[in-house]
Amino acid sequence: MLNIGCHLSSAKGYLHMGKEALAIGANTFQFFTRNPRGSKAKAIDPADIEALLQLLEEHAFAPLLAHAPYTLNPCSADPKVREFARIVMKEDLQLLxxxxxxxxxxxxxSHVQQGAEQGIEMIAEILNEILQPQQQTTVLLETMSGKGSEVGRNFTELRAIIDKVELQEKLGVCLDTCHVFDGGYDIVGELDKVLAEFDNIIGLERLLAIHINDSLNGLGSHKDRHAKIGQGNIGLEALSAVTNHPQLKDLPFYLETPNELPGYKAEIELLRSLYKW
Known part of the structure; x- marks a missing residue:
């Protein structure tokens, strides 16, 4: 079975997200650990968490994906912004x-005029502070489209971060199809070549999640504008090739397309209908 879900709101609780996922035919989901543009985490109800864990086990869910808020910038030139990133990420890992x-x-x-090399140093510094040997959670670096001064615009920059982290076994990568396409990796015409490059630089064993999104912009545009599945410049055929690729087919896929729940349900059904395994 294709392991696929979408991004769900945690506002009504963890069990509610699990039930929403089931209602749209998903067997995993992504959620923000807190307000995506805020700082305060919602209080945890242990009974709610326990109920979700039971539901996940009963329905054989694939791993969930927690997403850090967009306001984080661990390589900001502003020490206060970096400290905010450190505190939030540490709190999130404790929650998880x-x-x-x-x-x-x-x-x-985003390194914001400091240069990618300095940005990489700062990101690794925070990871070395917050990662703990005993933690159960694997932290994923997301592939980025390269807009502005984003760090992670290519596989080499992600590898450079990993190389500077002591507890490398706690790190993995989430590949975003829109981001890598906008970043210049031709997953439409040369998917095998892109995966071979990823494997050579980072290692496919570190690829633990995929954001499956179409793109409003063209190859190498560095724009990061997600589109609904089959309605962008990547297209349904290429995205189905991603979910069906022998080296990717067993990974969990998470939709971040501009949809409400009915739209996500339709996309899950569509991609499942094209899944050959």
Whole structure:
């Protein structure tokens, strides 16, 4: 079965997200650990978490994906912004110990005129502060489209971050199809070549999640504008090739397309109908 879900709101609680996922035919989902543009985490109800864990087990869910808020920038030139990133990520990892097996995804950040090399140093510095040997959660670096001064615009920059982190076994990568396409990786015409490059630079064993999105813009545009499945410049055929690729087919896929729940349900049904395994 294709392991696929979408981004759900945690506003009504964790069990509610699990039930929403089931209602649209999903067997995993992504959620923000807190307001995506805020700082305060919602208080945790242990009974709510326990009920979700039971539901996940009963329905054989694939790993969930927690997403750090967009406001994080661990490589900001402003020390206060970096400290905010450190505090939030540390708190999030403590929370996720209550959800064993969940992975934690974050955008590496923007160096803002400091240069990518300095940005990479700062990101690795924070990861070295917050990662703990005993933690159950794997932290995922997301591939970025390269707009502005984003770090993670190519596989080499992600590898450079990993190389500077002591607990590298706690790190993985989330590949976003819109981001890599906008970043210049031709997953439409040369998917095998792109995956071979990823494997050579980072290692496919570190690829633990995929954001499956179409793109409003063209190859190498560096824009990061998501489109509904089959309604962008990547297209349905190429995205189905991603979900069906022998090296990717067993990974969890998470939709971040501009949809409400009915739209996500339709996309899940569409991609499942094209899944050959």
């Amino acid at each position: 110990e209550l959800l064993p097996g969940t992975r934690y995804n974050f955008h590496p950040g």
